[in-house]
Amino acid sequence: MNAHRNGQSVSVILPRKQAGYAGDSAPANAVVNAPRLLTMGVLVALVCLALSGCAPGFYPLLLTEPTSVRVERVGPALSTCEDRFITHDLPHNTTTADGVIRMYEANGAGVAINDLDNDGDLDLVLGNYDNPNSIFWNEGGLRFRQEQMPIGRTRAVAAVDVDGDGWTDLTLTRVGGAVNFWRNRGADVAADAPGRFVQEFVNGLAKPAYAIDWADLDADGDLDAVTASYDIGLLTELGNEYLLRGESGVYIHWNDADGFRAQRLTDEAQALAITLWDEDGDGRGDLLVGNDFALPDQFWRNSADGWQLAAIFPETTHSTMSFDLADVDNSGRAALFASDMKPPDNNPETMRAWAPLMEAEHPPLPAGDPQRMENVLLIADPGGNFQNMGRDRQLDATGWSWSGLFGDLDQDGQLDLYIVNGFAESTTFAHLDGHELVERNQALRNTGGGFERMPDWGLGSERGGRGAAQGDLDGDGDLDIVVNNLRGNAQLFENRLCGGASLQVELRQPGSANPAAIGATAFLETPAGRLRRDVRVTRGYLSSDPGQLHFGFPADAQPRLLLIRWPDGKWSTVSAPSPGQKLIVSRTEHQQE
Ligand SMILES: [Ca+2]
Ligand SMILES: [Ca+2]
Ligand SMILES: [Ca+2]
Numbered sequence: 001m002n003a004h005r006n007g008q009s010v011s012v013i014l015p016r017k018q019a020g021y022a023g024d025s026a027p028a029n030a031v032v033n034a035p036r037l038l039t040m041g042v043l044v045a046l047v048c049l050a051l052s053g054c055a056p057g058f059y060p061l062l063l064t065e066p067t068s069v070r071v072e073r074v075g076p077a078l079s080t081c082e083d084r085f086i087t088h089d090l091p092h093n094t095t096t097a098d099g100v101i102r103m104y105e106a107n108g109a110g111v112a113i114n115d116l117d118n119d120g121d122l123d124l125v126l127g128n129y130d131n132p133n134s135i136f137w138n139e140g141g142l143r144f145r146q147e148q149m150p151i152g153r154t155r156a157v158a159a160v161d162v163d164g165d166g167w168t169d170l171t172l173t174r175v176g177g178a179v180n181f182w183r184n185r186g187a188d189v190a191a192d193a194p195g196r197f198v199q200e201f202v203n204g205l206a207k208p209a210y211a212i213d214w215a216d217l218d219a220d221g222d223l224d225a226v227t228a229s230y231d232i233g234l235l236t237e238l239g240n241e242y243l244l245r246g247e248s249g250v251y252i253h254w255n256d257a258d259g260f261r262a263q264r265l266t267d268e269a270q271a272l273a274i275t276l277w278d279e280d281g282d283g284r285g286d287l288l289v290g291n292d293f294a295l296p297d298q299f300w301r302n303s304a305d306g307w308q309l310a311a312i313f314p315e316t317t318h319s320t321m322s323f324d325l326a327d328v329d330n331s332g333r334a335a336l337f338a339s340d341m342k343p344p345d346n347n348p349e350t351m352r353a354w355a356p357l358m359e360a361e362h363p364p365l366p367a368g369d370p371q372r373m374e375n376v377l378l379i380a381d382p383g384g385n386f387q388n389m390g391r392d393r394q395l396d397a398t399g400w401s402w403s404g405l406f407g408d409l410d411q412d413g414q415l416d417l418y419i420v421n422g423f424a425e426s427t428t429f430a431h432l433d434g435h436e437l438v439e440r441n442q443a444l445r446n447t448g449g450g451f452e453r454m455p456d457w458g459l460g461s462e463r464g465g466r467g468a469a470q471g472d473l474d475g476d477g478d479l480d481i482v483v484n485n486l487r488g489n490a491q492l493f494e495n496r497l498c499g500g501a502s503l504q505v506e507l508r509q510p511g512s513a514n515p516a517a518i519g520a521t522a523f524l525e526t527p528a529g530r531l532r533r534d535v536r537v538t539r540g541y542l543s544s545d546p547g548q549l550h551f552g553f554p555a556d557a558q559p560r561l562l563l564i565r566w567p568d569g570k571w572s573t574v575s576a577p578s579p580g581q582k583l584i585v586s587r588t589e590h591q592q593e
């Protein structure tokens with residue numbers, strides 16, 4: 001295991017016999033006859049055992065049978081409180097050779113947060129153009145040791161354990177290129193030695209890719225990839241040669257014994273974002289591809305009959321820039337946020353800056369086209385029907401928006417949203433200083449009924465943010481933020497907001513092909529509500545998440561129960577977890593038998 005801190009305790013939680021959980025709503029003899037129904041009933045009974053007089057709730061996920069876990073408890077560490085974030089510059093500047101931004105160079109690069117050397121601290125990887133990518137090794141206390149990778153020209157940075165050896169690898173998408181796989185050499189390289197990552201060819205992972213995400217899509221235990229191209233960028237970078245290749249579009253890359261097998265879903269994409277999640281809760285991960293320009297976003301349902309295109313959203317973004325999924329109203333279901341471009345206010349100065357885009361001739365969209373040029377928040381009702389609540393919740397207009405990320409920044413039990421924005425390009429914004437549309441990043445606090453702007457949080461940087469990621473970088477329990485800016489140093493925003501408490505959960509499946517439990521979901525029962533978090537690789541724009549789940553809640557809302565749904569549908573619980581801690585919850589069985 002990877003935690004080596006003092007003050008950590010370990011306990012092993014074994015599953016009780018299923019019948020032991022059965023209450024009136026779930027007779028024990030139903031175990032054999034109706035396992036699916038029973039497990040729901042078992043769960044409600046279990047939760048009602050833990051709570052006094054709870055109302056029957058619902059978990060919109062298939063649960064099969066309990067499985068035992070080992071729990072390590074880390075922390076809590078002391079945190080500093082001064083009601084705002086503190087900005088730290090990182091010596092990484094994503095830029096071009098001459099500093100002039102032309103065409104799709106404007107789109108910038110991503111950032112990944114993950115524990116890359118298994119020392120318990122979260123490290124950073126930032127993509128770049130003409131300069132090398134950077135790795136920032138976390139040495140504790142927000143001190144980082146920078147290492148330059150022998151590669152730049154990068155778009156997406158996805159940190160994920162592709163080969164399932166327990167060490168996080170890197171998959172990078174490139175400007176005009178294919179996916180690059182950088183294998184983590186694991187224990188073969190000394191802790192502080194450079195060159196932990198070595199580039200290797202992966203058979204079959206060879207399609208033009210801009211956006212990428214990873215999940216186990218065929219439920220065989222290993223991680224499959226989805227990639228999508230950004231065709232207009234390829235045309236700009238490769239010229240007519242691009243036309244000869246005929247390999248753009250959206251691909252599933254099935255993880256097979258001898259490499260990856262590509263399955264093409266469509267031959268056209270302008271994809272800036274991909275997200276994978278089990279939208280209908282049937283245990284199979286579904287796919288959403290977000291397209292720039294007028295090409296509509298596309299949703300494929302992963303069904304027993306293969307991938308089926310479906311129109312599930314009444315409204316979508318037009319120039320989709322990023323996706324994030326989160327349970328914003330603590331309903332138990334994931335809502336989808338997609339970012340787009342819309343002036344953040346109607347001030348004359350703002351409208352003057354935006355004039356070229358607002359006055360551009362756009363051919364009218366066909367009747368019934370669901371696309372809108374604004375951010376959308378798609379929330380499903382209990383029947384699974386989505387509604388766009390973006391305008392209603394006051395988060396439709398946040399400027400030229402790139403990464404939008406949910407996280408409970410102030411730890412009150414409601415997921416807040418942080419959006420980075422701005423644009424720079426030598427022709428579109430030739431009328432502005434430095435050809436740059438300068439905008440303040442937007443921190444939006446979830447009030448329950450809406451989102452309010454929080455200029456006092458200290459997150460309103462005016463640099464050109466593109467990729468962004470969140471994680472607890474100083475180990476004090478709250479979410480810090482890293483932004484990969486275009487033509488400006490990257491920034492680390494240290495969370496020093498006051499109030500609230502947290503529980504962080506790291507899920508492990510040692511010995512399986514998916515040790516980081518990508519695709520798992522956890523629910524935390526608290527007096528302030530039932531909180532849901534999901535383990536995913538890609539979040540926001542071109543960036544990836546540490547997979548360390550962060551639950552915030554009011555300081556007096558002692559959590560009662562943590563329920564984990566593992567990627568294979570088995571489940572585990574941890575009772576009365578202590579606030580402030582990080583729990584490392586590991587399955588004690590091998591997932592693959
Ligand atoms: Ca690995
Ligand atoms: Ca698989
Ligand atoms: Ca909050």
Ligand SMILES: [Ca+2]
Pocket residue numbers: 471472473474475476477478479480495
């Ligand atoms: Ca922190």
